Amino acid sequence: MFWNIFTFELKYRLKRPATYLYGLLLFLYAFLILIYGNGPASEKANVNSPYAISYLLILMSVFATMMSSAVMGVPVYRDIEHNTRSYFFSYPISERGYLLGRYLGSFLILIAIMSCACVGIVLGSLLGPVLNLADNVERYGPIRLWDYVQPMLVFVIPTVFFTGSLFFSLVALTRNVFVTYAGSLLLFIGYLLGITLASDLENKDIVDLLDPFALNTFTNATKYWTPAEQNELHAGLEGNVLLNRLLWGGIGLVTLLYTVFRFDFQRFLAIKLGKKSKTDGVTEKAKPLATLPVAEKIYSTKAYLTHLFRLTKLEFGNIIKDVYFLVILMGGVLFLFLDGWFADQIMGTRSLPTTYYMIEVKDFDYILFVFILIIFYTGESVHRDKAVHFDNIADALPVPNWVTYGSKFLALVGICFLLVNLVIVSGVLNQTVKGYFQYDFNQYFTDLYLIEFPEYLQLLMLAFFVHIMVNSKFTGHIITIGIWVVLIALRNFAELDYNLFFYSYTPGYRISDMNGFGHFLKPLLWFNLYWLAFGFALLIVGNLFWNRGSEGDLKTRWRLAKLRFTRLPMMALVVCLLIFVGSGIWIYYNVSVLNKYQTADETRELQAEYEKKYSRYERVAHPKITDLKVKIDLVPEERRVTANGIFTIVNKTARPLDSLHLLFSSPEYNHPKTKTLLIDGKDPKILLKDTVFRYYIYQLPRTLQPGDTARMEITITAQPKGFTNSGLNRELVYNGTFFDTGIFPTFGYNPNGELTSDKYRKKFGLPIKQYQQPPYTDAWGRSNFLFTQDGDWITFEGTVSTAPDQIAIMPGYLQKEWSANGRKYYQYKMDAPIAYFMNVSSARYAVKRDVWKGPDGKTVNIEVYHHPAHGLNIDRYVNSVKASMDYYNQYFSPYQFRQMRIMEFPRYAGFAQSFPNTVPYAESFGWVGDFRDPDKTDYAYYVTAHEVAHQWWGHQVMPSNTRGANQISESMAEYASLMVLKKTYGDNIMQSRLKYSLDRYLRGRSSEDKFEETLLDNDTRAYVWYDKGSVVLFALQDYIGEERLNRAFRDYVEKDAFQQKAPFTTSRDWYSYIKAATPDSLHYFLTDNFEKITLYENRITEAKAEPLKNDQYKVTMTVQTKKLYYDKAGKETGVGKAKDLIEIGIFAADAKNKKGMTEKVPLYLKKQWLAPGVHKLEFVVKGKPAKAGIDPYNKLIDRVSDDNVKPVD
Amino acid sequence: MKLTIQDLNKTYSNGVKALHDVTLTIPQGMFGLLGPNGAGKSSLMRTIATLQEADSGQILLEDTPMGTIDVIRQKDSIRRVLGYLPQEFGVYPKVSAETMLDHIASLKGISNSRERKLIVDALLEKVNLSHVKKKNLGTFSGGMKQRFGIAQALIGNPSLIIVDEPTAGLDPAERNRFHNLLSEIGENTVVILSTHIVEDVTNLCSDMAIISLGNVIAQGHPADLVAAIQGKIWRKIIEKPELDNYKANHQVISTQLKGGRTQIHIYSDSPQLGFDPVEADLEDVYFSKITSHQELRVMS
Structure with missing residues (x-):
């Protein structure tokens, strides 16, 4: 009997088109990912590595929850739906036979559907190298059966067993198929919750267990695998993976068993008794019909507007009274709140619930819920009258189309408005609960009403239009979602991002407390106008095709549409299209005429061409800057700057120089223009002029003999034009300008502009580039500083002017400040040699001043320039500077300046950078950190110590431009800051800080695209210089003693600080001091960690x-x-x-x-x-x-x- | 006031010819539209109720206070005087009867909320739903829903009322109540009652038409139509196996089981051997018209 039901179920399923559709979907998804080579992050791991296969299959099992609910929810529900249960159970079958037969038949089909993903991967791996769509033939590894069977057995099958049993049981016991939809949604919510929690290292074990799909468990178990390991290893059934599988498989089994024992036909057959109104057959004596009052009937525009309002209210009520709407909405709000609650973490420390962050979380998980709600409830609303058959009555009522149509649309607009406002509610609630009362309603309203609300409307308009045109709820959903899938896939897989062609897309933006919405608002408003006009045009067309009456066939609707296309809709359509085209032209003019738009591939092609054309000049001899005097005129109100630099250049080579190669900066955002270029007061003759790559070769007016000096004067003006397709364009802004020497041209070819990825280098016929820097033995590399080859030590002074309410800062000491012509002027002069490395910052700052006093009486003025509202953590910066000064002066060498300044810049970038006596610090990096819990890493303190350490490591000891030299700057700054931390807080808390370094190092090497170099030879990998450097140097001082190691570093500084002549210092010099300080017994530690x-x-x-x-x-x-x-x-x-x-x-x-x-x-x-x-x-x-x-x-x-x-x- | 239908044609996109040169004049009072399932009754009703387009032809509501209204062109004007009870309809399950009727009343142009309430209350009482007016429509039984449907059709004092198969699914008592209600509708109103139950027409209608396969096959006063076939209907009780034999030789218009045996009615101008004369009624008119029309169809 079981067997009969089982085989019947199989046969039934095999005849259903849905079975094949699901299989095909999974197959295609896997296949496309494989042939497009969208595998793991690292270029060195195979697209079809066991790791990638497992990951992909697990991911599929997450998305297949929907399929699982569709496949496993219906086998029992089928008998309810088609009402076959009323006789089916009268046949001589047993409950268990029925249940298990149905269950196993469907479950087998479900596994078969999941296996289609494997087939997709196999076929993709076979065809990928043949089709070569992603230029990475060598990334397809061998096809091994176990690579597929293992993840199916360990991950996919237990997962679908759990979800399948759950959905099957829910329907069998509740007889309600909607429960499965709610169930799959809840699972999703649980899963997303896991991801949110997983952002903190501390919660790892909980997340590992609670993830029903074991995706987090898998990524946690494999996160430190190197590419080579990803190509070989499988995540075995052990540790948390085993526990997780036992837990969820067990829950599945218990659910299934419970159902099998609990299920009986009689309960299943019982008719659900809802509350019914009682009918009474008593005929009452009512007044005759003729006595009914006769009312006046009014048909006026005013009356129609009243209807519109009432119908909107009715429809709005219809939507929000829906239980599922409320469930999904609650899910969304829960996420909105949690994402805001967990806030952004830097090294495990949460930031304060700033308004901009409360707004940004809307795009984390909430947007997904918004998407679902808008698409699904647009369908519900558009098809509501038809679905409940009220259309027969409603459509014959004397109401114009636009009233009915408009009311549905307006009700959904109301829903959008509700959704937008929930962001504010959640944000304010979050802030209040956390005791943060700096609500910025200006930010809330501007973002949510002017930027987000129009985007939800656009989402709505498209869904509304599609639903009306296809006139079927289900197809409408599929097509709407399909359109978005295509848009998203094109952007992500095909690297297309020209926003003008992507419905509802706008350029990205970022809100900053310092700069508000800055220059971003204008393009956003233009794009929103553009898409809203398009959306309204869709709505007008939709209104013409609005399906009123009983005939839904295309011919009739087309005929009616033509009839309805009268003057008014025609005019409205024309107006919308005019706005659409007009704003489109304006946007095109800004993005592609005023600015230049390039696709990612075009950019890479240009990079390759640049290298092919000019890399031969990489080592061309050039003079070095020895003195710089600048005059910078900033007009932040107009985002404009005029920069004049007078450079003293000296021929430090052994040969005469007769030409000068200059590479001018990119016009991408700021459109710099060279106003003057004089060498020794003369216009130099141009030998080569390449305006594409901005590479120029000038003839020097007089040949520079070795040791000769010349004077070069350059004036550059820069100002962004219009707006661009994307990009933050952060340098010249209204409040918080920050740029560096990049505004001036550099000498000769810059290899940093080259393509580095092996994949693309091969594609454009360039040889593989293994290193960015030459080996430590290379004389050319040793003749240049790490950060710039344009100059060695220079003297510097300059004047900068800015808006009257802003303070402008450059390296050096303030000599004079004055006002003239309505501008504010600041004159700075540096009295010690510095590298050619300077910044210009300007903003409306508040200033906090303090003084550090050394034991020998030396003082250092500490100044913190900050956004007036960001004063909370200032003392942390000040205290860190003081503690750093204490430590570094004592253990390394005296500080070369008399002043240390820290200044905030808008959060368009997320770093801090150390310029001579000056450290610009991103707005999001510590100023708004929530350091109230002492157990959380005080990274403001820690990073400040790091940046101050660079005044020694990078500004006293200047490494050469060779492989490994970066460690002298970055690893040493890390080491120094760790020592400050240790001195302040004690040895016993250091692990909580170092665990992040260890984690980042291990992760870094696991997503390595080329290869991992040793500490001595690493050139560009941050995970080596920061993270491995931190761990190794901390261990070293622990092993050989802090004093002893510091003495070695002090000796090193004494020997190599301010080297006046090449060859400049390398990692081997640094290492030699470390080696000398280390006892022989521990030399193995050095070899292991520095050389291996x-x-x-x-x-x-x-x-x-x-x-x-x-x-x-x-x-x-x-x-x-x-x-x-x-x-x-x-x-x-x-x-x-x-x-x-x-x-x-x-x-x-x-x-x-x-x-x-x-x-x-x-x-x-x-x-x-x-x-x-x-x-x-x-x-x-x-x-x-x-x-x-x-x-x-x-x-x-x-x-x-x-x-x-x-x-x- | 009268409704005239001229040469109305409709063919659906799947090729089904629903209406074929339908020409009818419907005067004031109760007009019965009789026909078997699938005859095109609902298509005609829907076309008059502006829910469906016609391929060709004309429908005019003449002599109204607003002059003549062209139903096909002036949809909005006709909707203002229309009361329509569709054959099948649904309701918003989570809205109460009172709220819904009030809402429909306002859509029908009654903008004064006090008047609206008076009318809605009166109508609810009329259809015997006042005791459940606060209940959500989703909880209503089939009969209650149907009564709600009548109430909504009567709102706004319509001068053209279309009721499409209103008594289908009602029990005898409810049907009776419904007939009483319809009979109360004012004299100066055009009421079209479409049905496949001959008794409904007999009880209520002063004029009628029979349609079959999209064609109007008879039209007139019920009494005149009955009179026309008086003396032409004959009855016989036969054994069931003989039926085919009789069908071959006579125009059998209906068969009926009587006490386990089969009684047939035939149409014949002259007396037939073994047949007894019968007093013809509207049902005989209906069946004779239908059978002859369908036989013609089969032959052609």
């Missing part, structure tokens, strides 16, 4: 404590240690065999330090020599042990850092 790529796998497997007398405990623990070596590609090459010095620790329960931070309380903490392998260790400690571990602070680079410590039993 080494990762540990330390782990504690057992820890027990036995109480002895006098509060003493005997602790026994079993630890494992293993050291692995990797090649640059990330392949394991061997294991360490010798003994390593590794720390063993036993801890009491965590305590709070004086500053309120949680810190470890070691009862025992000592390093000991351990051979690779398992060790049983025994210690006696005083005090009750709570935790024990090997390398408990993660001082060593450990692949799995969270198994080093274990609670003591």
Whole structure:
């Protein structure tokens, strides 16, 4: 009997077109991703690596929730829907046979559907290299059966078993198919919640368990895999993956079993008794019809407007009274609130709930709900009368089309308005609950009413139009969603982004407290006008085709539309189209005429051409700047600048120079124009003029002999024109201008403009570029500074003028400030040599001043220039500067300036940068951090210490432009700031800071596109210079002693600071000091970490404590240690065999330090020599042990850092 | 006031010819439109109710206070005087009967809310729904829904009322009540009642037409139509197996089971052997017209 039902179910399913449609969808999705080569992030991992296959399949199982609900929800519901249950169960079948037969038949089909994704991947892998659509033939690995079977067994099948059983049971028990829709939505919500929580490292285990699809579990288990490992390994059924699968598979099984035992036909058959009004057959005596009052009937525009209003109200009520609408809306608002609540985190520290952030969260998850609500409820509304068959009455009422049509539209406009306002409600609520009362309603209203609301309207207009034209709810949904899928796919896969062609798309923007909506608002309003005009045109056409009456066939509707196309709609349509075309032309003029628009591929092609044409000049000899005097006239009100620079240039080469190569900056946003270019007062003759790449070669008026000096004067004006298709265009802004020497031309070819990706270099016929910088032995590299080859040490002074209410800042000391011609002038002069590295900043600043006093009486003036509303964290910057000054002056060398200035700039970029005595600091980077919880990383303090450290490492010791030299600047700044942190907060809190470095390093190497270099030879990888550098240097000072290491660095500074002549210092010089300070026994540590790529796998497997007398405990623990070596590609090459010095620790329960931070309380903490392998260790400690571990602070680079410590039993 | 229909034609996009040169004059009073399922009654009703386009032909409502209204061109004008009860209709389930009627009344042009309330209350009482007027329409039974439908059709004092198969699905008592209500509708109103139940027409209508397969096959006063066939209808009780035999030799217009045996009516100008004369009624008119028309169709 079971067998009959099972095979019937299979046959039934195999005859349904939906089965094939689902399979085809998954197949196509996988196939397209594969042939377009959209695989994992790293170019070195295969598009069809086991990692990529697993990830893709798991992702499919998330999206297949909808399919799962459709396939597994109906086998039982079918008998309700077609009312076959009334007789079907009278057949001699058993409940279990019926249920299990239906279940297994459908489940088998569901697995078959999921397998279509595998087929898609296989076929994509086979055809991908043949079609070569993505220029990466070599990224298709071999096809191995296990790569597909393994993730199906471990991830996909348990997941669909869970979702399938859930949906099946819900219908079987509730007899309501809508429950499954709500169920799948809830699952989605749960999943999104997981992603939101996962942003914090601390919640990793919870998220791993709670994700029903195990997507987070999988990414967490594999996040440190190098590309080589991604190509070989499978995420096995172990650890959190095993727990997760057991949990969700178990829930699925329990649900299914419960249903099988609970289900019985009688309950299933029982008719649902709803509340019915009782009919009474009593005939009452009513007044005769003729006595009915006769009312006056009014048909006027005013009356119609009243109808419009009433109908709108009715329809609005119809929508918001829908239970599912409310459920989805609540889901959306929940996310809106949670996304705002968790806020943006930097190193685990949340920012304050600023208004701009409360607004931005609308695009995280909420937009998805908005999308669903608008599309689905537009369909509901448009088809409502037809769906409930009220149209037969409504359509014959004396109401003009535009009233009915308009009321539906307006009701949905009301829904859009509601959706927009919920963002404000959620934002204000968030801010209030968090005790942040700086509500910026101006930002709320401008963004939500002028930018977001029109976008929701556009979404609505398209959906409305489609639903009316196709006149079928289901097809309407499919087509509307289809249009968006195509738009999004074109932008993401085909790299097309010309907004004028993408319905409802506008240029990106960012709100800043400093600069408000700045220059972004204008283009946004133009684009919104453009799309709204288009949307209204659609609405007018839709009104013509509005389906009134019983005939929905195309011919009749076309005929009616022609009849309805009278003067008024014609005029309205013409007006809309005129606005559409007019604003379109204006936008085109701005984007493509005033500015230049390039596709991503065109940009790459130009980059390649630039390299092919001019890379031969890479090492052409040029003079060096020794003195710069600037005169900068800023007009922030007009975003305009005139920059005049007088450069003293010297021939420092051994040969005469007769020409000068100048590369002018890109016209992309600011349209710089060269007003004057004089060398020694003369117009130099142009030998080569390339306006495309802005490469010019001039003949020097007089040949510069070695040692000769010339004077070069350049005046550049720059001002953005109109607006662009995209881009933040952040340098010249109304409030918060920040630009650097990039405004002036540079000498010769700049290799930073080259394509770096292997994939694209191959495509354009360029040789693979392995390094950006020459090796440390290279004489050319050593003759240049790391940051600029245009000058060595220079002297600098200048004047800058700006708006009367702004303060303008450049490196140096303020000599004079005055007002003239309604402008404010500032004159700065530097009295110590600096690198050719200066910035100009200008904004309406408030200033906080303080003074650092050194032990020898030396003082440094500290000035913090900030947005007046961002005063909360100023003391953190000041205190950090002071602590840094204390430490660096003591341990490295005296500070070369008398002043340290920090200034805020708008959040169009998210960094801080150290210029001589000047550090511009992004608005989002600390000024609005919420540091009230002392356990959260105070990155304002930490980053400031880093930037101040650059005044030594980068402004005193200037590395050469060679491979590895970046570590002297960045790793050392990291080291220095860690030491400041340690000195301020103590050794025992350092792990909470360093875990982020370790995590970023391991992630960085796992998404490596080329190869990972060692600390000594890394050129451009930030995860090496910041993160590996942090961990390794911190461990080193711990191993050999802070004083000892600092002494080595002090010696290094003494020797190599302010090198006047090339060759400039390299990573080998730096390393030699480190080596000299390290005892022989620990040289293995240097080799492992500086010269090789080494990762540990330390782990504690057992820890027990036995109480002895006098509060003493005997602790026994079993630890494992293993050291692995990797090649640059990330392949394991061997294991360490010798003994390593590794720390063993036993801890009491965590305590709070004086500053309120949680810190470890070691009862025992000592390093000991351990051979690779398992060790049983025994210690006696005083005090009750709570935790024990090997390398408990993660001082060593450990692949799995969270198994080093274990609670003591 | 009268409604005249001239040469109305309609062919659906799937090729079905729903109306074929329909020409009718419908005077004031109750007009019955009789026809079997699928005869084109609803198509005609929908076309008059402005819900459907005609391929050709004309429908005019003449001698109204506003002059002559062209139904096909002046949809909005006709809608202002129309009361329409469709054969099938639905309601918003979450709205109460009172609210919905009030809403429809306002759409029908009654803008004074006090007047509207008076009318709605009176109509609800009239259709015996006042005790449930606050209840949501979704909770109504079939009969209650139908009564609601009548109430909405009567709102606004319409001068053209179209009721399409109003009694289908009503129990005898409800049907009776409905007939009483219809009979109360004022004299100076054109009321078109479409039905396939002959009794409805017999009880209510002063004029009628029979349509079949899109054609008007008879038209006139019911009494005149009955008179025309008086003496031409004959009856016989036969055994069931003989039926085919009789069909071959006579124009059998109806068969009916009587106490387990089959009684047939035939149409014949002259007496037939073994047949008894019958007093003809409207049902005989209906069946004789339908059978002869359909036989003609089959032959042609």
